[in-house]
Amino acid sequence: MRRNTARLISTAVAGAMMVSGCASHLITADRPDGSGIAGEAYAAAQTSIAGETGVSSDGATGHVASECRGEGMTRVEVHRNFLQGLATVLTLGIVSPATIRFQCAKTEIPEDPDSGSSTQF
Amino acid sequence: MSDDTTMLSTFGGPRPWQNWHQTISGTIAAVDKVFYPPDRPIYGSSAINRCTRQIQRSIASAKAQQVEHRAIGRGWSLSEAPVTSGIMLDNADLAGKKRLRSDQLDPAYPGNAQAAAGLCLVQCGTYISELNPWLENDTNQLSLHTTGAANGQTIVGATSTGTHGSALDYGALHDHIVAIHLITDDNAQFWLERASYPVMKAALPQSINARLLRDDDVFNAVVMGLGAFGVIHNVVIEARPRFLLDAHNYDTERNGQKLVLDARMRNRIGNLDFTGDPALDPPGASGQPYFFQPIINPNTNPPEVLITQMYEKPWNPAHQADYAMKQGTFGPGYDFISVAGQALNLFTGLVPLFSQLVAGSLFQLGNSTGTWGEQFGYKAFRTKVASGTVAVPLNRALDTLDLLLALNGTMGPVPLVFGCRYVRKSPALLAFNRWDPTFVVSMDGVHNANAIAFLDAIPAQMEAAGIPFTQHWGKTNGSTPQRITNVYGNDRDTWVAARNQLLPSAVQRTMFSNKFLRDLNLAQ
Numbered sequence: 001m002r003r004n005t006a007r008l009i010s011t012a013v014a015g016a017m018m019v020s021g022c023a024s025h026l027i028t029a030d031r032p033d034g035s036g037i038a039g040e041a042y043a044a045a046q047t048s049i050a051g052e053t054g055v056s057s058d059g060a061t062g063h064v065a066s067e068c069r070g071e072g073m074t075r076v077e078v079h080r081n082f083l084q085g086l087a088t089v090l091t092l093g094i095v096s097p098a099t100i101r102f103q104c105a106k107t108e109i110p111e112d113p114d115s116g117s118s119t120q121f
Numbered sequence: 122m123s124d125d126t127t128m129l130s131t132f133g134g135p136r137p138w139q140n141w142h143q144t145i146s147g148t149i150a151a152v153d154k155v156f157y158p159p160d161r162p163i164y165g166s167s168a169i170n171r172c173t174r175q176i177q178r179s180i181a182s183a184k185a186q187q188v189e190h191r192a193i194g195r196g197w198s199l200s201e202a203p204v205t206s207g208i209m210l211d212n213a214d215l216a217g218k219k220r221l222r223s224d225q226l227d228p229a230y231p232g233n234a235q236a237a238a239g240l241c242l243v244q245c246g247t248y249i250s251e252l253n254p255w256l257e258n259d260t261n262q263l264s265l266h267t268t269g270a271a272n273g274q275t276i277v278g279a280t281s282t283g284t285h286g287s288a289l290d291y292g293a294l295h296d297h298i299v300a301i302h303l304i305t306d307d308n309a310q311f312w313l314e315r316a317s318y319p320v321m322k323a324a325l326p327q328s329i330n331a332r333l334l335r336d337d338d339v340f341n342a343v344v345m346g347l348g349a350f351g352v353i354h355n356v357v358i359e360a361r362p363r364f365l366l367d368a369h370n371y372d373t374e375r376n377g378q379k380l381v382l383d384a385r386m387r388n389r390i391g392n393l394d395f396t397g398d399p400a401l402d403p404p405g406a407s408g409q410p411y412f413f414q415p416i417i418n419p420n421t422n423p424p425e426v427l428i429t430q431m432y433e434k435p436w437n438p439a440h441q442a443d444y445a446m447k448q449g450t451f452g453p454g455y456d457f458i459s460v461a462g463q464a465l466n467l468f469t470g471l472v473p474l475f476s477q478l479v480a481g482s483l484f485q486l487g488n489s490t491g492t493w494g495e496q497f498g499y500k501a502f503r504t505k506v507a508s509g510t511v512a513v514p515l516n517r518a519l520d521t522l523d524l525l526l527a528l529n530g531t532m533g534p535v536p537l538v539f540g541c542r543y544v545r546k547s548p549a550l551l552a553f554n555r556w557d558p559t560f561v562v563s564m565d566g567v568h569n570a571n572a573i574a575f576l577d578a579i580p581a582q583m584e585a586a587g588i589p590f591t592q593h594w595g596k597t598n599g600s601t602p603q604r605i606t607n608v609y610g611n612d613r614d615t616w617v618a619a620r621n622q623l624l625p626s627a628v629q630r631t632m633f634s635n636k637f638l639r640d641l642n643l644a645q
Binding site: 028030031032033035037038039040069106107108109110111112113115116117118119120121 | 132138139140141149152154156157159161162163164165166169193194195196197203209211213214216217218219220222224225242246248250251260272273322324325327328329444445446499
């Protein structure tokens with residue numbers, strides 16, 4: 001009986017691990033190509049812990065104003081690797097870590113077709 | 122606040138760095154990120170001078186620390202070309218673009234009226250994904266002649282490593298460039314043009330404090346310069362009038378038979394014969410296309426072929442361009458390809474099945490009409506891929522394909538497909554589109570040990586077969602000093618001489634070198 005239970009649990013855990021393995025989720029703006037640091041997106045590891053902010057489980061939040069200098073974000077990826085997924089499964093979702101990568105919109109540069117002269121760009 | 126406070130941010134190190142495709146990594150001393158002036162001036166001489174100052178401050182910092190300095194594009198290269206141990210300069214925010222005026226051109230400019238109307242000044246950090254919609258809009262009504270298959274690179278990053286497409290009557294992306302604004306030191310900058318192709322009045326370079334130098338050899342060195350000459354801040358490109366591409370992606374002949382690498386297909390691929398066998402054309406279209414790309418799956422018998430054939434069509438005023446990123450077939454869990462690559466190392470028997478699955482999923486059959494920028498759009502995947510390229514004269518195309526198929530038979534099956542592309546010869550000294558036309562085979566697919574071993578084995582096989590070849594500087598390649606000397610000959614020496622002319626001091630040459638250049642004996 002105990003052996004069967006152990007087998008059942010291990011099978012369930014293995015199945016859950018497979019389901020919650022590596023995954024990436026991508027949300028983009030209309031023009032998804034922003035900038036980060038040297039071609040790489042800004043990245044932040046965040047962990048949501050149930051109960052950390054009362055009964056809500058959305059304890060992990062981020063503020064990106066400094067990175068994006070007041071511009072918007074163009075591309076947000078939420079990535080969960082195997083270990084992050086495993087932590088979520090083993091804690092029944094109480095602890096839910098993920099890595100969030102984002103890019104910032106580039107500076108909007110105004111245009112004036114009449115600008116410049118025969119001696120200046 | 123002053124520009125020095127707001128326009129240059131340093132992200133200290135040492136810090137790890139990885140390319141977009143997650144195949145190359147290194148440790149860099151720091152990243153200097155230059156921002157466009159925060160008061161958002163019109164892109165012109167004054168704004169350029171303010172940005173130049175910050176780039177030169179970054180160079181001065183590298184000099185003071187006695188470390189390398191390297192401008193990064195978007196980090197799309199799969200080779201180690203962008204990697205540095207020193208300061209990496211991120212210029213992605215420098216994305217100014219403007220048309221040039223006829224009264225700014227040198228009277229000796231040899232281009233015709235159409236070419237003159239296509240002259241645009243573009244700042245180094247401009248992504249191809251930004252440049253296409255800007256060129257193609259109703260105000261400018263222009264287009265690039267060619268690009269790579271996707272649009273994420275910066276204009277200078279892509280051109281500095283030789284990015285190309287498969288336009289049958291045009292060269293590589295760097296062949297758009299007719300003038301270069303190059304910063305070679307914390308107090309030195311040049312405006313480079315070909316002596317045989319003057320573009321701007323001398324007053325224009327003077328307005329940005331750049332020394333005008335017209336020299337064919339120097340220009341042809343820097344235009345595909347691997348980041349070895351300093352920081353390219355601005356370029357002038359010659360765009361063409363906008364147009365539409367009528368694209369056909371198909372895998373069957375007109376009679377419904379699967380396209381395979383048979384004698385008729387070999388004739389089309391090896392001789393670009395578009396008159397002999399119309400059954401190979403898509404329904405309703407024939408004649409020489411603007412763009413031709415057969416993709417060969419080496420893991421079927423006989424090898425199956427997918428074709429993209431695009432025909433040039435005049436602009437239709439009713440056309441509404443849509444540049445939005447298309448939903449990927451693999452959906453949100455696109456890490457699947459990376460995971461599968463490891464699995465295929467262990468279960469090579471699954472490679473043929475997987476090759477068909479990937480080819481079918483990534484190659485969308487059907488027709489579409491759109492601008493250049495719509496046809497070559499965003500790449501959703503940021504996943505680990507394998508990619509290598511060999512380029513040969515067209516008359517050795519079939520020998521090369523046979524060699525690669527045989528090698529796959531010996532070493533494989535490898536989880537790669539062979540994309541065939543065609544590029545006209547470039548005047549750039551180290552351009553790998555050296556022949557007219559150049560036949561290029563891009564081997565793209567899943568990154569695993571078998572795929573990399575296959576790519577690594579190719580150069581020795583090509584040498585043994587006596588096929589002259591070059592390799593893409595920005596992809597996995599087996600370049601060595603000897604191989605570069607063998608194929609580029611005097612052009613390689615002229616390139617090095619131009620570098621010594623523009624960077625006269627050893628301090629400059631060391632600062633703008635990296636391991637990639639030193640290993641290839643190009644950093645003398």
